[in-house]
Each structure stands twice: as structure tokens, then as C-alpha cells.
Amino acid sequence: MPLDIRNMSELPPIESQLARRLTEVDFATLGHYLEDGFCDPRLQRVAGSARLVGRAVTVRITPTDSTLLHHAAGLVGPGDVVVVDCGGDRRHAPLGEVVVNALVARGAAGAVVDGVCTDVDALRALGLPVYAYGTSLLTTKLHGIPDGGLNVPVSCGGVPVRAGDLVLGDANGLLIAPAARLAAVLDEALADDAEEPSIVAELYAGSPLGTLTGATATVQKLLSAAAPTENP
Known part of the structure; x- marks a missing residue:
């Protein structure tokens, strides 16, 4: 070329x-x-x-x-x-x-x-x-x-x-x-960065990561949805 x-x-x-x-x-x-x-x-x-x-x-x-x-x-x-x-x-x-x-x-x-x-x-x-x-x-x-x-x-x-x-x-x-x-996406990313120090502080205060991020609630919903339902 x-x-x-x-x-x-x-x-x-x-x-x-x-x-x-x-x-x-x-x-x-x-x-x-x-x-x-x-x-x-x-x-x-x-x-x-x-x-x-x-x-x-x-x-x-x-x-x-x-x-x-x-x-x-x-x-x-x-x-x-x-x-x-x-x-x-x-x-x-x-x-x-x-x-x-x-x-x-x-x-x-x-x-x-x-x-x-x-x-x-x-x-x-x-x-x-x-x-x-x-x-x-x-x-x-x-x-x-x-x-x-x-x-x-x-x-x-x-x-x-x-x-x-x-x-x-x-x-x-x-x-x-x-x-x-x-x-x-920059506004959201900067907002995340601003929140990060408080999240880290809560981790050391004893809060589980999944609770802070919502991941644990999501896992619980997934488990509930996958659980077999009992016949009446």
C-alpha cells in the first residue's frame, strides 16, 4: 500500500x-x-x-x-x-x-x-x-x-x-x-472514587463487603429464585 x-x-x-x-x-x-x-x-x-x-x-x-x-x-x-x-x-x-x-x-x-x-x-x-x-x-x-x-x-x-x-x-x-x-462515564467514575474512602473505612469497622456493595442481597435473591417451591 x-x-x-x-x-x-x-x-x-x-x-x-x-x-x-x-x-x-x-x-x-x-x-x-x-x-x-x-x-x-x-x-x-x-x-x-x-x-x-x-x-x-x-x-x-x-x-x-x-x-x-x-x-x-x-x-x-x-x-x-x-x-x-x-x-x-x-x-x-x-x-x-x-x-x-x-x-x-x-x-x-x-x-x-x-x-x-x-x-x-x-x-x-x-x-x-x-x-x-x-x-x-x-x-x-x-x-x-x-x-x-x-x-x-x-x-x-x-x-x-x-x-x-x-x-x-x-x-x-x-x-x-x-x-x-x-x-x-466520567461523572459516575469520579463519584465512585469519591465514595471509596468511606467504604474502606466501613470495612475496617466490621461491615462485610457484600453488604456495602449490595452483592450479598443479590446472592440472596438468586438463591431464593432458584429454591424449589413446595406443592400445596
């Missing part, structure tokens, strides 16, 4: 209030309300320690050629997260010290590679959140193969990703979804 390069100006900006509120929510709480968008749990943070909230800039490369990624690294801006689709390759590392320095210099928020990275000690020293399946000494090259795409639909951790989607990450993993999908 020929190169498919789409203009960065076509990406929707992150709404500032939504971004701020997403930094306040426990990302795992969003898992109470969403099923899709959660990346393969093997795709883990290998560098950085900060929680990640940013806008996806998608890059699709061929397994051995990172030419397009080098080009994209000069286009990102503050708050962007480069999401790299390597076509299923898990051997060649397209992301290393030089590329991540380029992202840091541009103010990027993080990087996610649906594959492996290299120079992990240097990446950890830089501190930019980087997610990958692992590390490798075998790197990509600048072959200039006329294939790949920038700001095109990609796949990452088994999740379909479109440029402009929001990328959320912490030590537990990654969630990538459209802004509207996250905004739709």
Missing part, C-alpha cells in the same frame, strides 16, 4: 476541562463502566512513572522500517502520545533513545509501541511514559519503504485506535478510546 500521511491539523484538540478531569479519576474505575478500549495487559509501561493522559498521534510502520516514525517525531506537540503499529512485529524495536529524546524535545506526553523498544535504561532516565511489550537489541532501520501511515487507523494492544483518540495509562495498563466515550 502507498504511504498514507494525513495532516496533523485534522486531529481534534483535547478539551482542556475533560483532560483535567481525566487526570483526577482512577483509570481502573473506568473499567467498572467500559468494556472496550483496554489494551492487552501484556502491553506495559517500561519507562516513566507519571500517569498518562494525551491525544493519540498514530503511526503505522512496516516491521523493519522506522522512517515514518522519525518523520512523525518532528510533528508532535505538547500532550500528544505517539501510538506505533508495527504490523504485529515483536522483534524489531522502532523506539529508542534518539526517538524518545525527539518526543521529549517536542513536549509529547508519551509513547506506545505495539511491539518492543530498546535503550530502556536511557528511556527510564528520560522519564517519558513509554509502553511496550518488552525490549530488544534488534532495531528497525531507515529503509524508506513506501508503505505505512500517519494519523491513520491502527491497532494497538488489540484495540482499534484512531488519531485523536485519548490515551490513558498508568502502572496497571492502557485505555485508548474516543473522548466522547470517556466523557460519557
Whole structure:
């Protein structure tokens, strides 16, 4: 397929209030309300320690050629997260010290590679959140193969990703979804987080978890419904 390069100006900006509120929510709480968008749990943070909230800039490369990624690294801006689709390759590392320095210099928020990275000690020293399946000494090259795409639909951790989607990450993993999908459940998730300290306090005061959450009442109803009825 020929190169498919789409203009960065076509990406929707992150709404500032939504971004701020997403930094306040426990990302795992969003898992109470969403099923899709959660990346393969093997795709883990290998560098950085900060929680990640940013806008996806998608890059699709061929397994051995990172030419397009080098080009994209000069286009990102503050708050962007480069999401790299390597076509299923898990051997060649397209992301290393030089590329991540380029992202840091541009103010990027993080990087996610649906594959492996290299120079992990240097990446950890830089501190930019980087997610990958692992590390490798075998790197990509600048072959200039006329294939790949920038700001095109990609796949990452088994999740379909479109440029402009929001990328959320912490030590537990990654969630990538459209802004509207996250905004739709954010109020409930923040309310849950606000209630959690009081629930924990009640647990230590002796209340059973199932009583507090309603699970025990549900189990009792299920048992009652399953109980055989006596004939008159």
C-alpha cells in the first residue's frame, strides 16, 4: 500500500476541562463502566512513572522500517502520545533513545509501541511514559519503504485506535478510546472514587463487603429464585 500521511491539523484538540478531569479519576474505575478500549495487559509501561493522559498521534510502520516514525517525531506537540503499529512485529524495536529524546524535545506526553523498544535504561532516565511489550537489541532501520501511515487507523494492544483518540495509562495498563466515550462515564467514575474512602473505612469497622456493595442481597435473591417451591 502507498504511504498514507494525513495532516496533523485534522486531529481534534483535547478539551482542556475533560483532560483535567481525566487526570483526577482512577483509570481502573473506568473499567467498572467500559468494556472496550483496554489494551492487552501484556502491553506495559517500561519507562516513566507519571500517569498518562494525551491525544493519540498514530503511526503505522512496516516491521523493519522506522522512517515514518522519525518523520512523525518532528510533528508532535505538547500532550500528544505517539501510538506505533508495527504490523504485529515483536522483534524489531522502532523506539529508542534518539526517538524518545525527539518526543521529549517536542513536549509529547508519551509513547506506545505495539511491539518492543530498546535503550530502556536511557528511556527510564528520560522519564517519558513509554509502553511496550518488552525490549530488544534488534532495531528497525531507515529503509524508506513506501508503505505505512500517519494519523491513520491502527491497532494497538488489540484495540482499534484512531488519531485523536485519548490515551490513558498508568502502572496497571492502557485505555485508548474516543473522548466522547470517556466523557460519557466520567461523572459516575469520579463519584465512585469519591465514595471509596468511606467504604474502606466501613470495612475496617466490621461491615462485610457484600453488604456495602449490595452483592450479598443479590446472592440472596438468586438463591431464593432458584429454591424449589413446595406443592400445596
